[in-house]
Amino acid sequence: MKNKKWRLGVPRALFYYYYGPWWETFFEALGAEVIVSPPTCREIMDLGVSLAVAEACLPVKVYYGHAAWLASRVDALFVPRLVSVEKKSFICPKLMGLPDMLRAALKPCPPIIDTTVNLARRPEEGLAAAVQGMARSLGVKGYRVDLATAAAEARYHAWLAGQQGDSMAAADCREEEPASGVYRSGSSQGKESRDALQIGVIGHGYLLYDQYLGMDIPGKVKKLGGKVILPENLTTLQVETACRQLPKRLYWTLGRKIMGAALYLMEQENVAGLIHLTAFGCGPDSLVGDLAERYARRRGKPFLLLTLDEHTGEAGLNTRLEAFMDMLCRRRTA
Known part of the structure; x- marks a missing residue:
């Protein structure tokens, strides 16, 4: 060559x-x-x-x-x-x-x-x-x-630096980084209300930012009135500091990043709930997802696990997502 x-x-x-x-x-x-x-x-x-x-x-x-x-x-x-x-x-x-x-x-x-x-x-x-x-x-x-x-x-x-920004607010998922085709976080569809619920959406980047494979979950959350926060919106220091709560260091790089983002977001009072997007058959996620859900349950933070495979129907996923958002809205006004 x-x-x-x-x-x-x-x-x-x-x-x-x-x-x-x-x-x-x-x-x-x-x-x-x-x-x-x-x-x-x-x-x-x-x-x-x-x-x-x-x-x-x-x-x-x-x-x-x-x-x-x-x-x-x-x-x-x-x-x-x-x-x-x-x-x-x-x-x-x-x-x-x-x-x-x-x-x-x-x-x-x-x-x-x-x-x-x-x-x-x-x-x-x-x-x-x-x-x-x-x-x-x-x-x-x-x-x-x-x-x-x-x-x-x-x-x-x-x-x-463009992904992280100056706050936890999500950037625009539909906006492509010039020439790379890598989507940034969030979604331009729908409008956030002034008192929008802040929702942490965690998972592998290749699920969150692939809008077909991941069914554009961040975009759907925003359409339902949520303000999306993704792992890439957090700094490495925030993620690593949160991971110190675990009894031992996680073996997988991406699993630790997901778990650190989850732990950090659980500690934020203005975050209404967490959504974990995972793929069926992922060995590390089977552990990380269960671990994150247990920590969320202990801290009283609503947690929704969405597992995708090639047979997943979008209608059923939308129903679960809408029910979760409705529950968070009722929880805030209760």
């Missing part, structure tokens, strides 16, 4: 909703044309379900669909092998094995850039090795890698 202007496919799923701006900026700065798959739709979901193993959770199945959509349209796929993105924490094993799973499922399968990202022991060294590995797959080295890394870091940190 050296000295070639080539098309690199990036599936719009899973960790794209956490690191999409970084990946796009980095590869574009190295001269690649980055092709991101379109937002999830029924066609992509059905394609993924038909290719994936039955034991995979819904987000992984959808990832298969995005990768399959890109396969015939690009020269290579970028599917990093994510082992750990921070010290002493790890990512779900199914995500670690995605490159191998896709090679077995996609026929024909384009070349896959499967750079290993492992920051568990020495974060700085692990990140440097991952960056060099990604650049090496494109035949690039030297100062161009440093310039691309600096550009990616700048855009990524600006994107994170």
Whole structure:
């Protein structure tokens, strides 16, 4: 691939909703044309379900669909092998094995850039090795890698700052971050009343911000008069401080972020209730969801668990959501 202007496919799923701006900026700065798959739709979901193993959770199945959509349209796929993105924490094993799973499922399968990202022991060294590995797959080295890394870091940190903002109020979910396609939190549909209920909506970013896969739960809450607060609206310090209440450190990076956001929001008197969006078949969520619900029950904070799979009907989900919001309204006026 050296000295070639080539098309690199990036599936719009899973960790794209956490690191999409970084990946796009980095590869574009190295001269690649980055092709991101379109937002999830029924066609992509059905394609993924038909290719994936039955034991995979819904987000992984959808990832298969995005990768399959890109396969015939690009020269290579970028599917990093994510082992750990921070010290002493790890990512779900199914995500670690995605490159191998896709090679077995996609026929024909384009070349896959499967750079290993492992920051568990020495974060700085692990990140440097991952960056060099990604650049090496494109035949690039030297100062161009440093310039691309600096550009990616700048855009990524600006994107994170835009998500957090200055308060817990949600940003606009429908507003796309320029060129990345990563949705921000909240929804532009519907209007908040001046005394809107503040609702914490927690879950994985690839559920909350994928409006088809996650059925746009933040948008639905806002339409029902709620003011949405998402994990990305909180700072790392707020989340980590809240997690210190737990008897031991959670093993999974995303599980700890979700649990920390839940614990923090439970302590806020102006937060009326919590909604936890999870995917059927997610092992870490089966623990984190039950743990969060137990803490919410002890503190008297209303808690709604919504579990999604490829068979979930939107009508039933809407009914549960409306009933929960009605209950919170009655609870406030009681």
